[in-house]
Structure formats: structure tokens, C-alpha cells
Amino acid sequence: xxxxxxxxxxxxxxxxxxxxxxxxxxxxxxxxxxxxxxxxxxxxxxxxxxxxxxxxxxxxxxxxxxxxxxxxxxxxxxxxxxxxxxxxxxxxxxxxxxxxxxxxxxxxxxxxxxxxxxxxxxxxxxxxxxxxxxxxxxxxxxxxxxxxxxxxxxxxxxxxxxxxxxxxxxxxxxxxxxxxxxxxxxxxxxxxxxxxxxxxxxxxxxxxxxxxxxxxxxxxxxxxxxxxxxxxxxxxxxxxxxxxxxxxxxxxxxxxxxxxxxxxxxxxxxxxxxxxxxxxxxxxxxxxxxxxxxxxxxxxxxxxxxxxxxxxxxxxxxxxxxxxxxxxxxxxxxxxxxxxxxxxxxxxxxxxxxxxxxxxxxxxxx
Numbered sequence: 001x002x003x004x005x006x007x008x009x010x011x012x013x014x015x016x017x018x019x020x021x022x023x024x025x026x027x028x029x030x031x032x033x034x035x036x037x038x039x040x041x042x043x044x045x046x047x048x049x050x051x052x053x054x055x056x057x058x059x060x061x062x063x064x065x066x067x068x069x070x071x072x073x074x075x076x077x078x079x080x081x082x083x084x085x086x087x088x089x090x091x092x093x094x095x096x097x098x099x100x101x102x103x104x105x106x107x108x109x110x111x112x113x114x115x116x117x118x119x120x121x122x123x124x125x126x127x128x129x130x131x132x133x134x135x136x137x138x139x140x141x142x143x144x145x146x147x148x149x150x151x152x153x154x155x156x157x158x159x160x161x162x163x164x165x166x167x168x169x170x171x172x173x174x175x176x177x178x179x180x181x182x183x184x185x186x187x188x189x190x191x192x193x194x195x196x197x198x199x200x201x202x203x204x205x206x207x208x209x210x211x212x213x214x215x216x217x218x219x220x221x222x223x224x225x226x227x228x229x230x231x232x233x234x235x236x237x238x239x240x241x242x243x244x245x246x247x248x249x250x251x252x253x254x255x256x257x258x259x260x261x262x263x264x265x266x267x268x269x270x271x272x273x274x275x276x277x278x279x280x281x282x283x284x285x286x287x288x289x290x291x292x293x294x295x296x297x298x299x300x301x302x303x304x305x306x307x308x309x310x311x312x313x314x315x316x317x318x319x320x321x322x323x324x325x326x327x328x329x330x331x332x333x334x335x336x337x338x339x340x341x342x343x344x345x346x347x348x349x350x351x352x353x354x355x356x357x358x359x360x361x362x363x364x365x366x
């Protein structure tokens with residue numbers, strides 16, 4: 001305990017976040033083992049971990065970098081469909097499903113990061129509303145490209161068409177991997193809660209290490225005051241692009257996790273509404289607050305399913321809950337009261353540790 005107290009504030013906060021995720025995983029595993037989880041809840045475990053990864057990665061851009069991106073679902077879709085193609089091509093080469101999963105996630109992350117570089121080079125020269133509009137347009141462009149993409153695989157390799165499936169000209173034994181607006185089907189379901197948990201830890205590791213690095217401090221300096229950052233030689237475009245690309249790559253890996261949890265996926269799933277949904281997780285959890293984003297992504301993913309018994313009133317109640325949470329989180333009096341309560345608890349714990357008897361070298365109490 002003393003060693004933990006001697007750590008700096010950022011390291012303590014990061015360790016608490018890791019511990020929170022690990023404890024939540026162990027609790028859910030135990031509940032599943034004793035049969036306390038419903039089939040509906042079991043089916044939500046992978047989507048929950050997916051949206052946690054998406055919320056953490058988007059927080060890197062929106063909260064830590066200070067930019068407004070509305071195309072996160074576009075990077076998710078790039079990763080999802082890239083992983084489907086990669087898994088199909090690796091199926092005859094790599095026998096172990098877990099190895100194929102991690103290879104598929106890595107390839108999906110690289111593809112999404114490349115898309116992030118492609119869109120980020122011109123976009124990162126913009127700011128404010130212009131940046132939001134361009135990223136929104138990117139997400140819609142990706143969705144429409146996937147709606148008009150047919151991709152097949154046979155003995156001669158990949159075949160691509162932008163018109164219809166017949167134009168692929170697949171040979172005997174060929175398989176359609178992406179079927180236009182019908183998306184991809186026949187996906188091997190490899191994803192599970194444990195793999196999602198590993199991806200959450202990896203996403204936390206990448207984001208925490210980036211934020212705590214010299215580059216992370218430069219990113220936050222650009223966020224706080226761009227003119228001052230430029231005056232001391234910090235390249236604003238470089239560091240904004242860095243945060244954007246890392247966020248895109250992590251979103252692509254989350255998309256791969258999501259895709260490999262279903263038998264089929266369609267491009268319409270990764271639309272503007274999905275991007276807004278991820279942004280809501282970040283805003284409600286607190287801009288730049290990674291732990292808050294994890295909690296909000298979990299609760300807001302579970303809440304709509306738990307409200308299904310309300311029928312047509314389900315989304316109405318969901319919207320009311322969102323409004324109430326925003327009102328409470330932005331209430332200064334309540335926030336001050338919570339901060340005072342937290343300080344009292346921490347002070348009491350510190351006093352208890354100081355008053356505890358210490359052991360002498362002979363084993364007696366000092």
C-alpha cells in the first residue's frame with residue numbers, strides 16, 4: 001500500500017483503471033460460471049468490450065487531442081471488413097483460430113491506420129467544425145463504398161468489382177467475401193469475452209503510454225494552446241495526425257473484434273448514428289477521462305437492452321437518462337460535493353495508515 005502511495009498520480013490512476021477492468025472481467029467470468037448471466041447478457045459481452053475500445057480510442061482524439069471527429073464508425077468498418085477478408089485468406093494457412101484472430105486484428109488495425117493517414121494528412125490542417133464535417137463525410141463515403149463493393153476469393157486470388165457479383169468472374173470453388181449492400185456472411189465466429197478483454201487491455205496500454213510519453217505531452221500542449229505550442233517548435237499537424245492515426249488503428253482492431261462475433265455484417269451498421277453513439281460514450285464519461293469512458297460505454301450498451309420491456313418507450317427513456325446524466329455531470333454543486341467526499345475518504349485512509357503500528361526489527365510494535 002505504501003509503495004502504491006509513493007507512485008505519481010498518473011501512474012496510480014492508470015493502475016486503478018487496469019485493476020477496475022480486470023476485476024470486472026473476473027466478476028463476469030464468475031457470474032457466467034455459476035449461471036447467473038442471462039443469454040442476452042452473454043451475447044452483449046463482446047459488443048461491450050468492442051465499444052469500450054472504441055470509446056477509449058475516440059477519447060484520444062476528442063478528449064486528449066481536443067479535436068471533434070464524427071467518422072469513427074468509418075474506421076471501425078474498415079477494420080471489420082478487412083479482418084473478414086484477412087481471416088478468409090488465412091484460413092488455409094493458419095490452423096489455430098486464436099492466431100488467426102490476432103493476425104486478423106493486426107491487419108485490420110494497420111488497414112484502418114492507413115485510412116487514418118490518408119484522411120488525416122489533409123484533414124489535420126483543418127480545425128473545429130470543418131474537421132467534424134470532413135470526418136463525417138469520410139464515414140459516409142466508406143459506408144457507400146462498401147455498399148458498392150463486391151469481393152471474391154478463388155484459386156486465382158482476390159477478385160474485385162464495383163458493379164455486381166457476376167462481374168467477379170469467380171472460378172470453381174470461389175467464394176464471395178463481400179457482397180455489396182448485403183455485406184459479408186459466413187464469418188467464422190472466433191471472438192469471445194476473453195479476447196475482448198485482452199483487446200481492452202491492449203487499447204488501454206497503447207493510449208496510456210502515448211499520453212504519458214513526450215509525444216502525448218506535445219499532443220496536449222497543442223490542444224491547450226496551439227500558438228504557444230508552435231512558438232516552442234512543436235509541429236501541430238504532426239502530433240494531431242499521430243493521435244488521429246493511433247485512434248483509427250485501435251478503432252479498426254475493435255471493428256475486427258466486432259465482426260468476428262457475428263455470422264454476418266452489413267455496411268449500414270457502421271453509419272453516422274454509430275459514430276454519434278461512440279461520441280456519446282466519450283462525452284458522458286468525460287472528455288479525456290478514460291475510466292469514465294469505459295463506464296459509460298458499458299452502461300449505455302447494456303441499458304437499451306435492459307429497457308426492451310418498455311417496448312416503444314424504450315428509446316424515449318434512454319434519451320431521458322442521457323439528459324439527466326448530462327445535467328448531473330455538469331452541475332457544479334454536485335461535483336464539488338463529490339470532490340469533498342472523495343477528499344475526506346482519502347484523508348481518512350491516509351490517517352489510518354499513519355496511525356497503524358509499525359513493526360520493529362525484533363518483530364514488536366513500535
